[in-house]
Amino acid sequence: MDLFLQQLLNGLSNGSVYSLVALGLTMVFGILHVPNFAHGAFYMIGAYVSLTIMSLFGIPYWIAMLISMFAIALLAVISERLIYHPLRNAAGLHQMMGAIGILLFLVAFAQVVWGPNYQQMSSPYNGAISIFGTTFTQQRIIVIIATVIIMLILHFFLTKTMIGSAIIAMAQNREGAYLVGINANMVVMLTFAISGILAAAAATLASPINLVFPGMGDLVIMKAFVIIIIGGMGSIPGAIIAGYLLGIVESFGATYISGDYKDVIAFALLVIILTVKPTGLFTRRAY
Amino acid sequence: MKGFLTKRNGILLVLIIALLLPFIVPNEYVLHVMALVCIWSISVYGINIFTGFTGNLSLAHIGFFAIGAYTLGILTVKADWNFWLALLAAGVLSIVLGILVGLISLRTSGHFFTIFTMCVGYIIYLVIDKWDTLTGGVRGLIGIPNPSRIGPITFDSLTSHYYLLLCFLILTIFITKRIVSSLLGRTFIAIRNSEELAQTIGISTKKNRLLSFVISCFFAAFAGALYASFVRFIGPEVGAIFLGFEMLIYLVIGGLGTLTGPVIGTILIVTLTQSLQFLQEYKMLIFGPILLLIVIFYPQGIAGAINKLTNKWKAKRTKDNKVKEQQTTIKEVG
Structure with a gap:
């Protein structure tokens, strides 16, 4: 039971990170219909930005995360x-080649600036707490809570504000959005900014658990692609559900099936799903 | 002058340079690099058939390169097979696996297909990395033998190995040329230009895309097998997706969907990175932006840009000739 609860929590916290990354990816896909391979590089740069300003200027964790969000939003828009x-x-x-070009450039850039070594990010939540006799790392709980808060903010932004509705409108029907006078350029830039913000937040949340290195985004982005295909390309609720699903399945798979082949699970899942249903599990709904 | 600058003479010149290379530069290092260029080029021609001519991007290509390398490596090192038999086995295995993967993956299209193949490529990489007992895991395979002798010809020296690889490269280019100028190649190009249109004129797009995919996989595995026996050591990194991206860069910079593009791109970039050794680790800092510039401004790559220029020049010349002819006729009439 102890192990079960712990794995559930691990799965939820990993799933939170996957969901945040996949959310940005799916939003960009919904607007532009481009699989943004560079998204994993945004994630990686986001972790490095947080790490650098925390260690250089001693800025607290949460403020570092905000600065990193802003920086990556800017990078995504540029x-x-x-x-x-x-x-x-x-x-x-x-377009895919262009995305690959950005990815390769950013990974090489990180190698030059920060070196190829693995680095550790410290967080104020290093301790462990015990609930019902099971011990959990604090950071994992923080990841889950912060993710829920970010998702709620995103939800209210998309449904309650004019700009948010413009993004949804454009994802639903591009020509229709043009017809009612939505500024396409503005919406596209805004979507990229949001995807950058989500990537930076996910990276800063996940880094104290994992490590920071130039290749840290590769596996995450591939899994995010799996998630958005399972959840329906462009669908926001789909990305969230599939993200948590993948996190939990992986976590239990690693414990009960095979730790060595833990990373294969996601890709095998995708291969099986696309074999049975070539257009993805859910049909595409924007929101 | 005009008679000398024909396409055929140009090709002959390049061929002669390639053949005389071991005598022009007695430097072993240069020869080693050029042999690697031959291997990469064969693989890039494989990508070109599927991506350049049929218009689909497969990220599983590097996985098939690794399958070829490991098939040859395992069969020659662990089972003591003859090199040529193992090379044949690598080719056959890649065709069988290519058909299997193609049958499933080609049910999807567009971005789905690319992401699907990316996952397939990553699964291949992970299996190679984790299946210790068969592939040696992260330690890799050591001591893969040189190609075995055919009658009196041995391939133990670097020069002879280079000639062997050059032969295979020329064969690859020749096959590609034959495919592209045949009805099959035109079918591929029709599918690239518009899948719906191709279907309306009665082309079975599914069958032809599968065929193109399998040919591309075969070239990848063939190049991988040659790579294994040339470098004599392979590790799981031959299946890493970044190596696949690198080959894509060769193709895009050289020219997607052109006959000369793969060779031009590979030679250019490999020699550039080799001559700028200090760049080794950071080469993508330069090639990333170059790739972006090429994609935005010259979608057809260097070969495409050259083609465009020569066509322009030719058009201008014929126009000038016509003007001259008109003037002379006017004079004659006048």
Whole structure:
């Protein structure tokens, strides 16, 4: 029972991180119909930015996270302006190449600036607490709570504000959104900014549990792709549900099936799902 | 002058340079690099058939490269097979697996297909990395033998190995050329340009995409097998997705969907990175932006840009000739 509860919590906290990353990815896909391979690199740079300002200036954890969110939002918007905007009418193949180009550049950039070594991020929540006789790491609880708060803010932003509704409108029907006078450029930039914010938040939350290194985004982004395919490309609720699902399945799979092949689970899941249903598990709904 | 600068003479010139290379540069290192260029090029031609001509992006390509390398490595090191037999086995295995993967993955299309193949590629990588007893895990396979002798010809020296690889590269280019200029190649290009249109004129897009995928997988595995016997050591990193991205860069910079692009791109980038050794680790800091610039401004790559220029020049020349002809006729009439 002890093990079960612990694995459930691990699964929920990993799932939270996956969900946050997948949310940004799915929103960009909903608007632009581009699989943003560079999203994992945004995630990785986000972790490094937080780490650097925390260790250099001694800035507290949460403020470092806010600064990192802002920085990655800026990075995402810049890459949209420089790469995706000129490629908006190009073939899908070239857009994917563009995304791969950004990814390779950012990974090399991190290697030059921060070095290829693994680094540890400290967080104020290093202790452990025990609930019902089971011990949990504090950071994992923090990850779960913070993720829920971020998702709620995103939900209210998308449903209660004009700008948020514009994003949803454009994801639902592009031409219709143009017709009612929505500024497409603004919406696209905003979506990229949000996806950057989510990536930075996820990275800063996950880094104290895992480690910070230039390749940290690779596996996360691949799993995020699995998640958005399972949840329906472009669907926001789908990404959240599938993210938690994957986190929990992985966590239990690692304990009860095989620790070595833990990372295969996600990809095998996707292969099986796409084999049975080539268009993904859920049909696409924007929100 | 005009008679000398034909396409055929250009190809002959490049061929002669490639053949005489061991005598021009007696430097072993240069020869080693050029042999690697041959191997990468064969693999890049494989990507080109599927991505450049049929218009789908498969990220499982590098997985098939690794399958080829490991098939040859395991069969020659652990089962003591003859090199040529093992090479054949690598090819056959890649075709069988290619058909299997293709049958499933080609049910999806567009972005789904790319992500699906990315997952397949990663599964292949993880299996190689974790299946210790068969693949040696992270330690890899050591001591893969050189190609075995055919009659009096041995391949123990670097020069002979280089000639062997060059032969295979020329064969690959020749096969690609034959495919592209045949009805099959035109079918592929039709699918690339518009899948719906291809279907309306009665092309079985599913069958042809599968065929193109399998050909591409075969080239990948073939190149992988040659790589294993040339480098003589392989580890799981031959299946890493970043190596696959690197090959894609060769192709995109050289020219997607062109016949000369893969070779141009590979030679250019490999020699550049080799001559700028200090860049080794950070090369993507430069090639990433170059890739972006090429994708945005020259979607057809270097080969495409050259083609465009020569076409422009030719068009201008014929126009000039026409003007001249008109002038002379006017004069004659006048």
